[in-house]
Amino acid sequence: MIYYSHNFVKEGNYMEYIEVSKASRLQGSVWIQGSKNSSLALMAAACLLNGTVILENIPDISDVHTFLNILRDLGAKAGFVDNNRIIITPEGISSSFIDPLHTQKVRPAYYFIGSLLAKHKTVTLGYPGGDRIGQRPIDQHVKGLKLMGAQFEFFDDFYTVTADRLKGCEIYFDVITGGATLNIMMAAVTAKGTTTLYNAARDPEVVDTAIFLNKMGARIHGAGTNTIRIDGVESLSGGSHAAIPDRLIAGTYLMATGITSGCITVENVIPEHILPLIYKLKEAGIDFNINENSITATSDGHINPIKIVAEKFPMFETDFQQPASVLLLKAKGPSMITDKIYPQRSNHCDQLKKFGASIKWNNGTAFINGGAQLKGAHVHASDIRAGACLVLAGLLAEGKTYITGVEHLERGFTNIINDFSLLGADIMLVGRTTEMERTDESCLLKSAAME
Secondary structure (H helix, E strand, O other): OOOOOOOOOEOOOEEEEEEEEOOOOOEEEEEOOEOHHHHHHHHHHHHHEEEEEEEEOOOOOHHHHHHHHHHHHHOOEEEEEEOOEEEEEHHHOOOOEOOHHHHOOOHHHHHHHHHHHHHHOEEEEEOOOOOOOOOOOOHHHHHHHHHOOOEEEEOOOEEEEEOOOOEOOEEEOOOOOHHHHHHHHHHHHOOEOEEEEEOOOOOHHHHHHHHHHHHOOOEEEOEOEOEEEEEOOOOEEEEEEEOOEOHHHHHHHHHHHHHHOOEEEEEOOOHHHOHHHHHHHHHHOOEEEEOOOEEEEEOOOOOOOOEEEEEOOOOOEHHHHHHHHHHHHOOOOEEEEEEOOOOOOOHHHHHHHOOOOEEEEEOOEEEEEOOOOOEOOEEEOOOHHHHHHHHHHHHHOEOEEEEEOHHHHHHHOOOHHHHHHHOOOOEEEEEEEOOOEOOOOOOOOOOOOOO
16 A cells, blocks of 8 residues: 655645754764665666566655656556555556656656666656756766767757667766766666766765666676676566665764764664765764764764865765754854855855854855854755755754745655654744645645745
8 A cells, every 4th residue: 555644745825834943962863764865766777677676765755755656657556565665566667758847846857767768768858856056967967878879859848868779888977977877877777788987976876776776687887986887688677675874864963963062873874875974073073983883973062163175975975065064153263165066056055144154155165154153043945955954053043943945855854853853952843734635646845935
């Protein structure tokens, strides 16, 4: 039986926001959910299979529900069967048209190009949506797929990709891109011959997807390095796989330790995936005890000003840039964070200024003068990581903070309110509705600005 969590409701006359108060010391443990980025790649990759797949450790978040809707629209049977487990049976797929309304909600819908093109010869979908963090072009996807024999036709609201039979080749990415690495890796799995990807992304989510596909019969070598070789096979079978834990969410709670002078343990983690963050947090003055599947962070409240350069894994991850900005607002002195991947990801800076923060964004760098006492404010989250950033700022600021744009947090976190509450935070979701209707067609929540 497919179920939907109570978080996903159809909009009537609806307004909701997160209310959060200053926290003195958070302590306790948080179980880290499965990786959103891995889960979406695994769900798209399931379309390559001839047989049913069971995916474990899948978070019950709106992006996952959007992908389930895409799969069902294509003709697959797909849904949650119990907590954090979904089943996908792709044999019924009879369409390769992906509604642009879906692609506007979640950017990685382009993974379905790589997973559908081999069997269906053509894929039509809308342009990427998702987080509003500046331009994120798909030129490396287009370049790689064209080299494999695909053709693109672009229209105002959608584009179509066609190929009679993809052929293996050598592809050098001009920039390191996790999305294009995953997309073309999927396309190459059943292509004719061998495909070699140079300057490939080394992200744990790439490795996780490669492990999954290899279990199903693919021949992928070198995932986790900058050179990946894929020897094409005729077909893949069904099976099961568990997504890796979400390193980005684990990092959010570790940073909350320093912000609240707390002691927080994140459980169900792979420490190696978070080491680049841990090294910088140690430099900032946070202490760590690292075990096989858990990490405990402890802070006495003193944060050192530091300089950070955000890049792609295995460097300090660009998605940590926004929440790290809040941590450095607590440091007494100047800090800098340079984002080399998304130099326009700056919406959070204007929101942090509403708290009284001294932060300035210029040419991809945040200049932060920490030490000033923040005051609660009415703010709006424009993307997942900005939402996490504002929750952390609310924990640091005197008084109450009100955060709209809740739908962005629900795209990535299964229950950030409950997790922080269990750690001792004064945080709640406040909503007012005249209509609450469960629906399979609409999972995203709309919020009203309180600015």
